[in-house]
Amino acid sequence: MTLWPIDWVIIVVYLAGCIAAGVWMRRYVRGVDDFAVAGREMDLNLGIASLAATEMGLVTVMYTAQMGFTNGPAGATIGVLMAAAMLLVGMTGFVIRPLRDAGVITIPELFEKRFGKRVRWLAGLMVILGGVLNMGIFLRLGGEFLVHVTGMDQEYLQWTMTALLGIVLLYTVLGGMLSVLVTDYIQFLVMGLGLVITSILVLWSIGWTNLVTELTDAHREAQPFLQARDEQAAQAREAAEAVRQTAGPEAADALRETQRQQRETFLKQHKAELVKQGVLVAVSKQEVQGAPEEKVDDLTMAHPFNPVSPTGLGWMYVLWQAMFQIAVVTTWQTMITRVLSAKDSATARRVYRRTAFYFVGRFALPGLWGAAAFVYFCNQGGLPEGVDSLTAMPTFLKTLLPWGVIGVLIAAMLAAEMSTDSGYLLTWATVIYNDLIGPCLRRPMSARAKLFTVRALVLVIGIFLLFYGLWYEIPGNAWDYLAVTGNIYLASVFTLLVGALYWRGSNSWGAISAIILGAIGPITFLIVNGIVKSPRWNIDPSWEIPPEIAGFAAFAMSFAGMIIGSLMGRLAKRTTAAQESC
Amino acid sequence: MIEVFVWFWTLMIFASIAWYAILLFYVGIKGGFEILRMARTLAERPENQE
Numbered sequence: 001m002t003l004w005p006i007d008w009v010i011i012v013v014y015l016a017g018c019i020a021a022g023v024w025m026r027r028y029v030r031g032v033d034d035f036a037v038a039g040r041e042m043d044l045n046l047g048i049a050s051l052a053a054t055e056m057g058l059v060t061v062m063y064t065a066q067m068g069f070t071n072g073p074a075g076a077t078i079g080v081l082m083a084a085a086m087l088l089v090g091m092t093g094f095v096i097r098p099l100r101d102a103g104v105i106t107i108p109e110l111f112e113k114r115f116g117k118r119v120r121w122l123a124g125l126m127v128i129l130g131g132v133l134n135m136g137i138f139l140r141l142g143g144e145f146l147v148h149v150t151g152m153d154q155e156y157l158q159w160t161m162t163a164l165l166g167i168v169l170l171y172t173v174l175g176g177m178l179s180v181l182v183t184d185y186i187q188f189l190v191m192g193l194g195l196v197i198t199s200i201l202v203l204w205s206i207g208w209t210n211l212v213t214e215l216t217d218a219h220r221e222a223q224p225f226l227q228a229r230d231e232q233a234a235q236a237r238e239a240a241e242a243v244r245q246t247a248g249p250e251a252a253d254a255l256r257e258t259q260r261q262q263r264e265t266f267l268k269q270h271k272a273e274l275v276k277q278g279v280l281v282a283v284s285k286q287e288v289q290g291a292p293e294e295k296v297d298d299l300t301m302a303h304p305f306n307p308v309s310p311t312g313l314g315w316m317y318v319l320w321q322a323m324f325q326i327a328v329v330t331t332w333q334t335m336i337t338r339v340l341s342a343k344d345s346a347t348a349r350r351v352y353r354r355t356a357f358y359f360v361g362r363f364a365l366p367g368l369w370g371a372a373a374f375v376y377f378c379n380q381g382g383l384p385e386g387v388d389s390l391t392a393m394p395t396f397l398k399t400l401l402p403w404g405v406i407g408v409l410i411a412a413m414l415a416a417e418m419s420t421d422s423g424y425l426l427t428w429a430t431v432i433y434n435d436l437i438g439p440c441l442r443r444p445m446s447a448r449a450k451l452f453t454v455r456a457l458v459l460v461i462g463i464f465l466l467f468y469g470l471w472y473e474i475p476g477n478a479w480d481y482l483a484v485t486g487n488i489y490l491a492s493v494f495t496l497l498v499g500a501l502y503w504r505g506s507n508s509w510g511a512i513s514a515i516i517l518g519a520i521g522p523i524t525f526l527i528v529n530g531i532v533k534s535p536r537w538n539i540d541p542s543w544e545i546p547p548e549i550a551g552f553a554a555f556a557m558s559f560a561g562m563i564i565g566s567l568m569g570r571l572a573k574r575t576t577a578a579q580e581s582c
Numbered sequence: 583m584i585e586v587f588v589w590f591w592t593l594m595i596f597a598s599i600a601w602y603a604i605l606l607f608y609v610g611i612k613g614g615f616e617i618l619r620m621a622r623t624l625a626e627r628p629e630n631q632e
Contacts (some may be wrong), residue, residue, distance in 0.1 A: 361598030
């Protein structure tokens with residue numbers, strides 16, 4: 001462990017403050033409205049703090065830093081697009097104004113008003129599948145940060161994250177949204193302090209001009225290596241295909257395995273020379289079917305400043321993200337909960353406008369740390385054993401930050417994790433109660449029973465996450481499944497929201513068609529990419545469907561489903577009416 | 583052309599640091615008062631109101 005007593009004091013004071021504030025708010029909870037949407041008493045600045053804290057999780061810090069490590073500052077393009085989407089929605093009130101004015105607790109509740117109970121239930125199920133399963137990765141990724149930044153033994157990861165979730169569950173179960181708002185406020189302050197201090201120290205140590213020069217050089221120098229690698233991969237594929245046709249699939253599999261081993265040995269042996277060409281070799285251990293397996297990867301810098309460059313993120317990806325972020329800010333239930341907790345729709349819009357630029361920093365600052373880590377390890381002669389693109393940033397920060405500051409950073413990252421967990425736990429519990437259990441009840445529950453049910457659901461989701469996301473090893477392909485469920489949720493719920501709020505002609509036929517067709521796109525993507533990636537078929541990787549194409553397809557199909565389904569529904573209604581009148 | 587992107591990201595990163603520092607104080611002070619006001623409003627509700 002690299003923590004000093006002062007670091008421990010900072011962390012313990014922060015945790016004690018959160019528990020005390022969270023438990024204190026319990027006294028104001030009288031019903032489900034207080035518990036789920038804070039009695040709709042949330043004002044502007046508290047809304048800004050809560051929204052910013054919830055959407056900036058430790059998992060966000062980890063993957064945005066990884067984007068910085070692989071794409072430099074241009075990796076923060078998604079943050080710029082998200083900020084633009086927030087500003088646009090905040091200025092126009094698109095979706096959020098009518099949604100808040102409808103006075104609902106959750107998005108699916110609105111669907112019942114337009115499309116009936118069945119659609120509400122189905123949409124609720126989509127929201128839960130996309131939301132809860134995606135949340136499963138939060139604890140483990142958050143734990144990885146703590147392990148690498150503190151030098152903590154890997155075996156303590158699960159126990160540390162279990163204790164952290166225990167604290168979150170304690171105040172969320174007791175005080176619901178009221179506790180979440182107050183703890184989010186504390187977490188916003190601690191997180192902001194940690195982000196500002198760490199970013200200044202990173203810039204101080206590497207130097208911005210130096211960072212720009214070194215990233216540009218690393219990108220340029222790696223191009224011949226990448227070209228040669230692609231050519232070799234194409235030749236290897238051709239050789240494997242020839243063997244498959246002459247000696248069968250088993251021989252081709254064996255050849256591919258030999259080619260992989262040769263490549264990995266080459267990378268490990270030439271690690272030091274490759275660094276001079278802007279290539280970092282990552283050697284890490286991975287669990288494959290219960291056994292640890294060594295994984296060797298080459299990491300290069302994409303275009304660090306131009307996101308639309310062919311060697312960067314690319315035009316298609318940027319366009320897709322522009323659309324995707326509009327869907328996220330109007331559809332993602334944890335963001336919408338802040339809209340629904342606001343005093344009125346004008347407050348909700350102001351929260352969006354004023355939080356918008358925060359989302360640039362959400363990507364740009366951890367991205368800066370990731371880019372600085374890339375430069376740092378290039379200058380150090382390579383990545384240490386067991387460090388990859390994801391864990392490079394915390395490993396770098398461990399070497400950079402002095403005592404006291406590392407305590408603030410850890411408290412800040414714990415704050416990021418806790419605020420996200422509490423907000424998400426509460427949101428999904430409210431959706432399960434409000435949209436899955438509620439519509440199935442014959443008699444409405446008493447106020448006390450309602451409150452007890454939501455509290456019990458928060459606890460159950462917390463326990464489920466512990467085992468699913470932390471103690472149980474998720475199989476590798478489960479991550480593809482998570483991406484698919486997230487895509488189905490966003491595509492179908494966004495279409496339903498736009499249809500419900502802005503198209504008078506939409507109906508339940510269109511809503512159900514939108515959900516079904518919105519699911520077909522991502523599932524097709526999963527199947528096709530599974531076949532392309534399988535070594536058995538030896539298919540050219542260029543046939544793989546990029547995520548942006550799969551995403552566009554999901555939205556296009558969902559909208560087509562809404563339009564065609566609604567028109568068919570109207571036609572069916574007219575035909576029935578005509579038959580009845582005859 | 584690349585110069586433009588470099589300037590853009592320079593602006594974004596430095597503005598983010600400044601914006602986070604400003605929000606820290608501004609939202610810190612105003613949000614604290616809003617919590618007190620919210621707690622007072624919630625406490626002043628009649629006993630039977632949910």
